Amino acid sequence: MSDPAGIYIHIPFCLSRCHYCNFATGGYQPELVRRYLSALEKEIERSASSSDRGNSMKSVDTVYFGGGTPTTLTIEQFSSLITLCRRYFELAPDFEMTSEANPGSISRDYLQDLRAIGVNRLSFGVQSFDDGELQMIGRTHTADEARAAIKAARAAGFDNVSLDLIAGLPEQKLETWRMNLAEAFTLAPDHLSVYLLELYQDAPLLHRIERGELRAIDDELTVEMYFMLMDEAEKEGYEHYEISNWARPGFASKHNLKYWTGAPYWAFGVSAAGYDGRSRWSNTRNIHEYLERIDRGCSPVADSVDLDYDDRQSENLFLRLRLKEGVNLREHRERFGVDVTDRYQAELSRLRYADLIEMVEDNLVISRKGKVLANEVFAAFV
Numbered sequence: 001m002s003d004p005a006g007i008y009i010h011i012p013f014c015l016s017r018c019h020y021c022n023f024a025t026g027g028y029q030p031e032l033v034r035r036y037l038s039a040l041e042k043e044i045e046r047s048a049s050s051s052d053r054g055n056s057m058k059s060v061d062t063v064y065f066g067g068g069t070p071t072t073l074t075i076e077q078f079s080s081l082i083t084l085c086r087r088y089f090e091l092a093p094d095f096e097m098t099s100e101a102n103p104g105s106i107s108r109d110y111l112q113d114l115r116a117i118g119v120n121r122l123s124f125g126v127q128s129f130d131d132g133e134l135q136m137i138g139r140t141h142t143a144d145e146a147r148a149a150i151k152a153a154r155a156a157g158f159d160n161v162s163l164d165l166i167a168g169l170p171e172q173k174l175e176t177w178r179m180n181l182a183e184a185f186t187l188a189p190d191h192l193s194v195y196l197l198e199l200y201q202d203a204p205l206l207h208r209i210e211r212g213e214l215r216a217i218d219d220e221l222t223v224e225m226y227f228m229l230m231d232e233a234e235k236e237g238y239e240h241y242e243i244s245n246w247a248r249p250g251f252a253s254k255h256n257l258k259y260w261t262g263a264p265y266w267a268f269g270v271s272a273a274g275y276d277g278r279s280r281w282s283n284t285r286n287i288h289e290y291l292e293r294i295d296r297g298c299s300p301v302a303d304s305v306d307l308d309y310d311d312r313q314s315e316n317l318f319l320r321l322r323l324k325e326g327v328n329l330r331e332h333r334e335r336f337g338v339d340v341t342d343r344y345q346a347e348l349s350r351l352r353y354a355d356l357i358e359m360v361e362d363n364l365v366i367s368r369k370g371k372v373l374a375n376e377v378f379a380a381f382v
């Protein structure tokens, strides 16, 4: 019996575009939303009816609405998506159903309705508690609105609330970052995700840096911010269960854990990426192409790759290294027939010498220093 699958559904609409955003998202237009939801229905129905995946990934215990801003949907639209999931998949009784949410555009009534239709976890894109920073990165909400949204979510009955912050914003000071963390912990979220700012080529924020209007902060300061975060989160009782994620005991994201443990997950909608245990695939990033392909009865998949046995063992190493417990080398050997200490002898001794990895009993884990140089560690196993 395989592990229950997850479902990711991408909602590619936002009220405006943030200045660092590289997600597949666009402006909210009611007619486009209606067409998109109808296409999603067809994609879900066709995928679930495909004999291979449909059978092996029928049982599901997590659903994740990401974006974009899923909470741009009306409750009726949201509810019909959940009905679709229930129609085509067997949802476990203890399912986790998450929606990302934008703090500036959500009312207490909406939150109550969202809880009533089955969403039981919210992930708020707060990003900063400094209004100047929020304005600089093009967020449409204020810090006060973020605080109010999280309180409203609690009042609406959500007992699993996550918030996202971004570290390493242009001009950011260590003291502003300390304040951001203090504000976040004051709100006592169950889960915290922190991403280091990465700017893609066309990001307006990058252009402002290139024009000299804003100053990017240096890597040393970003590292200091990350270490401060690790220390403060630990003091507050959060478990650092994945490189970018912290949770109160029992509140690690069940859905996101699937990404790092090789569990299967469906992916529906523009740019959504899925995995069935053998292949990875991702849909087109272009909404018009997505709608057109679905209309023609074609698959919206733009890329797919079949992983061979060795790819899967390599993924098991570098994905699990993201997790606190790392890779259990005995289990890895039993599952893939690969003795990591033999096969990666040179890489391991280099990484150990550089103090980037360590052994904790039978587990290979990434060190405190390794967490800030994680890509260098993962590259050794790709």
Ligand code: SF4
Pocket (backbone or CB within 6 Å): 013, 014, 016, 017, 018, 021, 022, 023, 025, 067, 068, 069, 102, 125
């Ligand atoms: S809310 Fe998120 S998805 Fe939407 S524009 Fe901002 S960063 Fe991008």
